[in-house]
Amino acid sequence: MTKSSIQYKPTTKSKLYFDAKLTRNILEIAYTLIAGIFSLLAILPLVSVLTYVLIKGGSQINFSLFTQLPEPPGDDFLSAGGIGNAIIGTFIVTSIGALISIPIGIGGGVFLAEYSKGGNFSKFIRFGTNVLSGVPSIIAGVVVYSIIVTTGILFGASFSAIAGGIALSILMLPTVIKTTDEGLKLVSNELRKGAMAIGASRFVTITRITLPSAFTPIATGILLAIARAAGETAPLIFTGLFSFYWSNTPTSLLEPIASLSVLIYNFALEPYEAQNQLAWAASFVLLTTLLILNILARYLRRYSILEKR
């Protein structure tokens, strides 16, 4: 090929130069702008909710809020009391839910990740976990109400803290199973084979090698599940109900129990200003706790030894 055949001929109307007035270049900027506006729209609600909860709820935070009981509407028009029993109640009910769902969920996850060989049973369990995570939370409440509250199967108790905890555990279970399953799958197979090779049994391999190395992802998932459950209301309104008293004796586990979320729901719909204000204060406490849990989970995720691989 001679040099002359690829000679460059400058033309005045070359289309290879960047032209900002071209339709496609204008469209580029327009699309970018639209995407930016959409992102702003997406964070606007968060900013607004946080601001209002911080101002309306945060301004009411004082010591007596944590030590007093809530007052039923109409008793006192100026004050609705505190949210002490609701904070304890949320803690109790969520703990019961966690105590039930964590062992079962980890067991199920261990089965799916370590024992199942892709047979029909494990396929069914995987499908069931997906379906269960899609079950609306209100239905978990209705079902627990029908099985436990109306029958009095738990020592004759009707609405109770335990029933509320069971309803929450139904919602937490699929998350715990999924995170355990996925966490264990991140553990490399060499580790498992290595443990087996030096004579460890399946049980020892799982409890001493694979579960500890998948600790971070599993703990993250469980923390997120707990945070989600602590904010749930729908499963509690027919199971834990609400209470204006302290739940401080062991038998109060079989009695109706207050929780922050149900308190917010009940008091937000009251026509009384004082009760509405208490709902904002409760929102502040609940939201701060949940955001801290979420940020903690996010922080924990960074320290996973598995995801760096």
Next chain:
Amino acid sequence: MRKGLNDLYLLRSRSKSEKFVDKGFKTLAIGMAAMVAIVLIAIIIVVIFGAKESIGKYGLNFLVISEWNPVTDRYGAFTAIYGTLLTSLASILIAVPIGVGTAIFITEDILPRKIRDFIGILVELLAAIPSVVLGLWAIFVLEPFLRPMLTSVYNTLGWIPFLGTKPIGPGIAPAIIILIVMILPIITSISRDSLNQVPNTLREAAYGIGATRWAAIFNVLIPAAISGIAGGVLLALGRAMGETMAVTMIIGNSNNFSWSLFSPGNTISALIANQFGEADGTQVSSLMYAALVLMFLTLAVNVIANLVVKKLSLKY
């Protein structure tokens, strides 16, 4: 034969207790996994069993009757079903462009990485706000803020049947807005994950043949990530259908049927949340029937989501 050496190379047979623990642990794990099936089956049995009376009485007419009257003891869930479908579909319609747009905005290199990651974290924290707090915010902040706007829409476009009632407070329109807020993080984070998973070589190839940024996004990146995005959208649809508290607090809980977006309405979950506590007899059974319909809807959406993800997923 020297005994000691022989012993050294002999395989240790597992002791009885070790075998027992091993086997017991496996059985335990299977039992825990089976709990999922048991819980699921229990939920289905309880709901179907509870709905039996109402199913026998109304049959499939339950789905098209809009009357819900505890006084005359006649129940039909059309108003609630219409509300559930309308609110969830309308919110999806609006949330998908916003969510996917946000996801693109935070996966492309339009802004510095730190700002994008920060936006991503904010959107995910939005998912951490409990629905009852969003409901409280909707009652006292969002609805009063929206009402003048909705009223002016009504004043100009009131002749359209879907906008034909005066906004007086709680209603379907604010419920749709609050549902958008609730499902946005789901759509955004799943779209973001699936966009991040598209191999960089695809993007480089698109730029290499002269595609602009958005030409690459529309023609290469979104098609490559579509299975994940579609799965996320369907997941969000299922969530929107089942969402209870925030909607219950803002939708007005009216069982009088109206086509209008501005009138108070109801959804299946709001109906249950409101009436289940005080219901008895046929009403309980009818609420269970409504719960069954809701479960069927969410189950169908979930199954379709699984199929769509399988069908659309690209192999590269």
